[in-house]
Amino acid sequence: MDKTRNGAGWDTVIRPRHGWFDIDLKELVRYRDLILLLVKRNFTVLYKQTILGPAWVVIQPLLTTLVFTVVFGNIAGLPTDGMPKFLFYMGGNICWHYFANCLTVTSNTFITNRDVFGKVYFPRLCMPFATVLTELINFFVQYALFVVSVVWYATRPDPVIHPDWRLIALTPLMLLQLGVLGLGFGIIISALTTKYRDLAMLVTFGVHLWMYGTPVTYATSLIADKYPRLLGLYMVNPITPIIELFRAAYLGTKVYSYSYNLLSIGVTGLVFLLGVLLFSHTEKTFMDTV
């Protein structure tokens, strides 16, 4: 008896706020069912709550793409590397949307889930992970539309686009990277917003500006031609090489250098690590401040 009374064998030990590297990923695995159920919840709610329901997932990027095609493609006449304007903008747009949604929604994790977090314990990281998976499903709906368009253009006589199958095989990697980046930036911001409320307002605005620093509405070649010396700096933006690669895969545009993709992967890992550290550090006491 004495052994169970005082010895080890405790399942949970709660101590004052732990160090920076105290992250229990095993626990997250144990709660994987919760993550899946949260995804299911997010999805069901999306279907049930709005009149347009899932159609909204398609309509929103479709309209944005059309606006981009008209405004940037036709009125401003920005070059699209000789690709069909609609496809060019759509490819960039769905990738950007996926990333941006992951970021904005996860950045509100602590605020939107304040009530649940205040009443019951579960690994807080479940919430942002579920968000990213939900956004991934939404992405696939848009992606299906995109693939249909690509096939339509590619099967026309004398096609302008040249899908590269070897690069298309890398799609899962690109999606993983976009998701992890969105999650990473999102949870960094969510951790900071528990201390600085006004940061949340900057996020929507910041993401919007960020889009113009990313080749969504124009081609990277525009930067390369006009400001060749700034290209290196431009490519530091971790989203840029991913969107470039995505377009190269499905449309056949040229990729400047794969080394930028390696850099982007490195940044992704760093952002994710920083995010998880900051998030875990915050989650233990944020209820006292929010």
Next chain:
Amino acid sequence: MAERLLEVEGVSKQYRLGMIGGGTLHGDLTSWFARVRGKEDPNTKIGMEHYAHNESFMALDNVSFNVDRGDAVALIGRNGAGKSTMLKLISRITAPTTGEIRIRGRVASLLEIGTGFHKELSGRDNIYLNGAILGMNRAETTRKIKEIIEFSEIEQFIDTPVKRYSSGMYVKLAFAVAAHLDPDVMICDEVLAVGDIAYQQKCLAKMSEIAREGRAVLYVSHNMRTVAQLCNRGLFLDRGQLKYDGTVERAIELYGGSGVRSIHQNLDVLPHPKRRGDTMRMLEIEFLNTQALEYEMDSTMEFRLKCIAHLPDPRLRIRLILKNSMATPIAMTQTEPFEVKAEEVFERRIRFPLDGLAPGEYIIKISIVSGNPRGKTNYYDTLEDVSRFVVTDDPALNAGFYWEERLWGNFRLQPLEMF
């Protein structure tokens, strides 16, 4: 001896006052920039050294206790004593400032029931979701779902979205999930204050069953009747300190004498968590025409309340909210508006007629409010649990019947007349 399930050792929790919720990046940046230039910090309050950083409050102060298998422990204390904070620490909502808590097995904490329920989902989907939030995996829920649905008593609506449930059904479903978690330690915070009486009894039975089966229950409630019924041990907390650990009877006695039923009380020293800024503060209350805060039916309570006003208000009122022993608000009454000047210490003698109030125990909540009937009400200071009093039963005044609060509620209306 029974196996130990929970050890709380030297646990303290400190909250910082002042800064909470006020942090903005803009504020911190301007302060920093001012410091860099050697100027005075624009965010400092005049007369203060720094931010209100240093002002802190110990919600729990070096508390230690153990829970073994088979224990049903009641945490008793008035509002602000640290009961809820203790439960929050054990359920890992927030971390302690010092000390350590060790747990063996699974903890199910019911600080609120139905956490994470989504109104658009069906009852069944919510069982899965809520179960997962509480720590069950899908297979486990599937195994128990039949039992859960049966316990909830709402079989025929289980595939209906929860938004169409009545609040009673909602609570039943939520408690059913929690009750089937098979926790080693179950933590409950007054969740039983809702739902109908028959169901409350069922929940209490379930909880004592958990304790009898060799698990443990940790229970917080202001309702001493359920505490006495359910628990075999009592912990009495007062202002963050554990004052007693022993039998539940003695703990309830201590609680009764902890000032909750005393006729003269210093309100200034109590935590005022709901106070809005440095505006008004209740300082002192004294009950005048009583010895033990026991009143006969239809008698009148008299008390005097002393407060300080830090700002003037032409239309201030003292509002009294009456709660029954389950801590459910049942009635409100207030004074006529009166005027106070800035920095005035004012004292008012108040007469409170208890006409129509049924026999039973009541809790007085007092707010200092201002506002006209059509405008916005300003709650300057509110104390949830100022005092308790008892209305004694006298069958002679009620056609020979003893009052049954459980069945009849808290008001004795005028007799029905036949004509």
